[in-house]
Amino acid sequence: MNMVHFSLWSAMLGSLAGAARLFRAGDPLFLHAPFYRAGQSTGPSNETFDASLKARNPL
Known part of the structure; x- marks a missing residue:
């Protein structure tokens, strides 16, 4: 499932x-x-990606 990270x-x-x-x-x-x-x-790339997603929508 390639949608859990932005849902x-x-x-x-x-x-x-x-x-x-x-x-x-x-x-x-x-x-x-x-x-x-x-x-x-x-991993560092996951931290960056997670921060980017949370910046767009903290929920």
Whole structure:
């Protein structure tokens, strides 16, 4: 799913709920976003990308 990084949190949750209804147990779901693990960025480019997205829409 290449939309979670620019969607509202509520829209992303709705997308995941829809995927749960459509996918079979064990089917993979790939997400693309500037992720953080344990509060730490996974890379400098992700920090920049995340800041850019939040500047456009803090929600």
